[in-house]
Amino acid sequence: MSEITVRIMAPAFFPGFRRLDAEVHGVRFAGVTGGSGPPVLLLHGYPQTHIAWRKLAPDLSQSYTLVIPDLPGYGASRPKAMQPRWTKRRVGAALVALMRSLEHHRFAVVGHDRGARVGYRLALDHPNAVAAFSSLTVVPTLDAMSAVDHRFSTKNFHWFLFAQEADLPERLLAAAPDEFIDRALATMAGGLKKVDPAALEAYRFAFRDPAVRHAICEDYRSAVNEDLELDAADRAQGSKLTCPVQVLWPAAETRRGAPNPIEIWSRWADDVIGATTSGGHLQPEDAPDEVIVSLRPFLSSHLIDDETRAPIPRRPPTGEQS
Numbered sequence: 001m002s003e004i005t006v007r008i009m010a011p012a013f014f015p016g017f018r019r020l021d022a023e024v025h026g027v028r029f030a031g032v033t034g035g036s037g038p039p040v041l042l043l044h045g046y047p048q049t050h051i052a053w054r055k056l057a058p059d060l061s062q063s064y065t066l067v068i069p070d071l072p073g074y075g076a077s078r079p080k081a082m083q084p085r086w087t088k089r090r091v092g093a094a095l096v097a098l099m100r101s102l103e104h105h106r107f108a109v110v111g112h113d114r115g116a117r118v119g120y121r122l123a124l125d126h127p128n129a130v131a132a133f134s135s136l137t138v139v140p141t142l143d144a145m146s147a148v149d150h151r152f153s154t155k156n157f158h159w160f161l162f163a164q165e166a167d168l169p170e171r172l173l174a175a176a177p178d179e180f181i182d183r184a185l186a187t188m189a190g191g192l193k194k195v196d197p198a199a200l201e202a203y204r205f206a207f208r209d210p211a212v213r214h215a216i217c218e219d220y221r222s223a224v225n226e227d228l229e230l231d232a233a234d235r236a237q238g239s240k241l242t243c244p245v246q247v248l249w250p251a252a253e254t255r256r257g258a259p260n261p262i263e264i265w266s267r268w269a270d271d272v273i274g275a276t277t278s279g280g281h282l283q284p285e286d287a288p289d290e291v292i293v294s295l296r297p298f299l300s301s302h303l304i305d306d307e308t309r310a311p312i313p314r315r316p317p318t319g320e321q322s
Contacts, residue, residue: 013054013199017061020069024101025094030076031069035061038131038303039104041095042068045113045137046158046216047181048282049075049206051199052112055288056295064299067102069095071115073215075206085218087226092122096129105129108303110295112136112284114219117227120241120268124234127242132302134246134295136283137253139264141223142231147258158184162220173213181207188281190252195285240269246298247274248291250283273298 017034031050040060044052050068057066070077072086072094079086095118099107108131111119116138123130138144153160162169173180181204186192192200206212233239245268247261254260254276262274275294279286 013051013202014057014068017057017066017068020067022098022101025097026080027072027094027098028078028080029069029072029094029098030078031067032057033065033067033102035064035066037064038299039099039102039107040064040066040299040303041099041104041107041109041119042066043071043095043109043111043115043118044068044074044284045111045115046074046219047184047207048113048203051202052282052284054199056284056292059292060295060299063296064108064303065104067099067104067107069098071118071219073218074212078211079215082214082218085222085226086215087222087230088118088121089125089226089230091118092125095122096126099129106131108132108134108299110134110136111138113138113281117141117223121227121230123241123243124239130241130243131304132244132246132299133241134248134298135261135265136248136291137250137281139247139261140231140268141227142235143264143267145224145228147255155187159220159223162217163224166214166217166221169217170210170214173217174210177208177213178204185282189286190280194280195282199285235267243269244271244273244298244302245269246294247272248277248283248294249274250279250281250286251276252278252280 014032014034017032020029020031020033022029042053044050050070053068057068060066072079072091106129109119109122116135119133120135120140123133182192185195185200185203189195245265247265249261262272265272277283277287277290283291
């Protein structure tokens with residue numbers, strides 16, 4: 001395991017979990033895996049790494065086998081090459097290959113922020129692989145971009161900064177990486193003091209790497225180019241997610257007069273439920289207990305234990321964590 005992987009994972013955010021180190025589909029994936037039961041793939045967002053799930057993992061691992069990677073280019077997951085661009089379609093294909101390498105052929109996907117954008121593209125492109133999809137804070141890119149106004153643009157200026165042609169954004173970020181990520185996290189969390197110091201240092205460490213910053217910029221470039229085009233094509237063809245969909249969003253981000261996320265997702269899937277949480281944008285860190293309360297019944301309704309063919313219990317069993 002590389003030094004950067006060890007640094008990003010220290011201190012031990014996932015006691016009892018195993019390190020994930022798998023090379024598939026042009027990516028050497030890093031992260032963790034642990035627990036037992038039906039498989040669930042957890043995908044983090046910007047500007048974080050897999051450790052964003054550290055508060056949910058102990059509970060969920062009592063009923064599910066969790067696979068928690070860094071997205072390609074983020075953290076310690078290293079693509080062999082950055083070209084062609086790592087669109088959400090390409091990332092989704094790599095994640096399906098990762099899950100198959102771990103002998104998980106059908107699984108749930110829970111994504112936050114950028115991870116949710118990967119998640120719905122994965123579900124659209126690989127419907128037989130995804131049993132259920134939960135989106136934290138996110139509506140599809142086509143709908144998000146259609147609703148952009150000056151308020152959104154001011155708060156989320158990084159969408160449009162990172163999407164500029166290389167390598168101007170990369171040069172600008174190199175001037176003050178810690179200051180930039182601190183501001184981003186403070187905006188999302190409602191203050192930097194609300195981010196755990198150990199997690200903050202891990203996020204800073206990852207963001208100091210020029211390769212990570214470049215991958216993040218490429219992620220946002222794909223969003224306003226290839227990813228947006230794929231969404232538009234699916235909308236025109238009437239393509240939908242065939243799996244059940246759950247959307248959780250922070251009440252603080254509800255926009256007056258805007259459609260509620262359940263309405264938006266109902267254009268993309270026939271089976272949609274949702275709920276609001278307290279806290280800010282970083283739901284897995286701001287409101288982990290509320291996320292678990294909503295997530296557990298959703299997963300237990302749609303994931304089946306391969307051995308017993310019975311639904312997973314809604315409450316975690318007693319006993320030690322795997």
